[in-house]
Amino acid sequence: MTEESAGDVIRRDRFSGGPARDFLSSLAADERIFEADLAVDRAHVVMLTEQGIIDDCNAADILSALDSVEKDGHAELPGGEDVHEAIEAAVIQRVGEDGGKMHTARSRNDEVATCIRYRLREDILDAIEGTLALREALTETAAEHTETVMPGYTHLQPAQPITVAHYLLSYEAAVARDTARLLDAYGRINQSPLGAAAFAGTTFDVDRERTADLLGFDSVLGNSMDASSARDFLAETLGALATHATTISGLAEDLVIFANKGYVDLSDDYSSTSSIMPQKKNPDTLELVRGTAGDAVGGLSGLLTNLKGLPRAYNRDLQLAHPHAFRAVDAVVNATDVAAGAVATATWNADELAADAGDGFSTATGVADALATTGMPFRTAHEIVAAAAEGIDDADDAATIAAKLDAAAEGVLGEPLWTRVNRETVEAALDPAESVSSRDSLGGPAASAVETQLDDARARFGDDADSVAARRDALAQANEKLRAEVDSYV
CATH class of the missing domain: 1.10.150 (DNA polymerase; domain 1)
Structure with a gap:
């Protein structure tokens, strides 16, 4: 088979040309799920072999070819409508026609749905770890400022004195909820659609639980029509990301305002200067953190609009759905990392804060x-x-x-x-300091109440860090298991 014809392995001469081919193709964008597709292919081939659907020799050839495709990389794939077709074509180039047996008992519909979930769960763990880093920065900085009195505001007007610790822990609590939402989303991402085929299942005696186990999924999506077409996990994920982006947008806005007032000095690593005004120190990175919320909310709106009103089962519109989530997770992870760094390296000016804590008759x-x-x-x-x-x-x-x-x-x-x-x-x-110390009710700004909040924040952090570590370990173990099964054939 020549490279020119390799991309036609699915349709041969039918529907293989014409001006709409490039419009239909997602091959370039699919680079993100290239590794995921290889893993899904391997697990599927192992299962087919164990079920006696293909023989050991054919499995060995296909699995060896997949290793070769991985080594060459996405850039060396032959043409095709998407990465799934291109990888299959590359396997057939290496193995011959029997390479096409790797697609037995599945459709690209359940294949792509599985690949998206496989890759997205890793991205969401990255996002969760970003929230943990931010929470750690907020908590550690708060612990240094339990007695640092500052003005508290409502409606941007002086309201009541608080402390820097109390202020920072208010954001730690909000980000902790963002972590919880992302962890919840992970649970619904990590369910396997593989084996649902186009949407109506398959006549072959497949073992869906086996492929789910090899790929590190917690469970199998039961209804085959739902499994292939469901994208609500993307909406949930993007909703959690957009909510978190909104949280850190507020934090960024506060720090921009506080820097303007001289209450906090941002590190030069998280600032920039003007190209013409040499005296300027601008909080540019935080302004971009603030703006990231717009990208995340826009992605959520685009995704929901894409999904709205689709008839049940697979529609090609879904090809445009998951890029919204991947763009958002990249932007939000980067913004969260910057916010954490800015908080960890900022210097709070205690004298200026104390001097203004009573402004506006805030006591x-x-x-x-x-x-x-x-x-x-x-x-x-x-x-x-x-x-x-x-x-x-x-x-x-x-x-x-x-x-x-x-x-x-x-x-x-x-x-x-x-x-x-x-x-x-x-x-x-x-007296602002006396006002703060008198407010020792649960959750208040008094040092004693803040110490309790710090203890709670550290406990939450530990629990969530353990949860992420357990999920990372489970994925790593599944990857090792899959690799061992593949190696037993090749």
């Missing part, structure tokens, strides 16, 4: 709480503090603010504030 809630502890209704306390806030300036010291609070109380209560509460109690509540 007002603490004062209202202090008044409410005397038995005063919180709404009355809120009214007094709100009335005083209109005349309070960031330059006012504690004594001046206390006097303004007393005057406001006269207007609301008709009596001095100090008949209800001790002045020293109010002045203590006005």
Whole structure:
């Protein structure tokens, strides 16, 4: 068989030419699943042989040819509509017509569905490991700043003092949920469609559980029509990636703003300068992290639009579905790595943070709480503090603010504030550090509460790291098992 005719192994002279051939082809894009297809081919051939569907000699020839194809690489494949056809053609080039027996009892429909899952599960483990690295950076940095008071914001307005640790752990908690979503998605990715054939199963006595085991899948998809056509695992994966990208986009935005205010210095490794303005230090990498969310959300939208309204079983539209997931996982993994590095290498400026922690009368809630502890209704306390806030300036010291609070109380209560509460109690509540330390409820910013959050974060991290390691080990063991079976023939 010549190289020119090798790509026609499936259809021979029927539908093998014409201007639409290139339009139909996904061969170049399929380089990503080249190794996956070889693994799927090997497992399928081993199973066919064990089931007596092809003989040992034929299996040895095919498996040796697959090793040769792998050594030569994707770039040396003959032409074809896709990598599956091209690999089959390459095997037939080496073995002869009997090489075509490798495709017995399967379709490209179940083959490609298996290859996508086989490759995507590795990519998702990479993504999960990226979230773990980010969580580790957030947790370790937080542990260094349990006493570093900073302004807390709502609506970008000064709200209440918190600590750098409390702030960073808020993102650790969010990223931990992103990890959990990706782990959940992995479980539904790691199910084998192989053996479903085009969509209606096969007349051959195949062992689907055997190929699933050789390929490291946790289970087999039961319904053959669902197995070949299902792409909801891509939607779930992209949804989890888009959610995580949105999480780190918020983190990136915060750090860009904090850098602008002088609260944090980003490492030069995660910054750049202007081509014309030599004084500039720009948080460019974080701006790209922020923008990655748009790519991920766009990919999810494109995927769901591709899948919307498709009739059941296989449709060629599905050829365009999985690239959305692969593009997104690459972008999000890279962005997560950058976010983790930026967090780990940033320097938090404690003096600037502390100086601004009380801006905008951000201890007002603490004062209202202090008044409410005397038995005063919180709404009355809120009214007094709100009335005083209109005349309070960031330059006012504690004594001046206390006097303004007393005057406001006269207007609301008709009596001095100090008949209800001790002045020293109010002045203590006005101190940002005291305000933080008093907020020791579960999940609060006080150092004692943060230590509990750190312990929880470390425990979650350990559990999730173990889960990833177990999945990596399972895949490695399956790969070794498959290789051993192949070697027994070749």
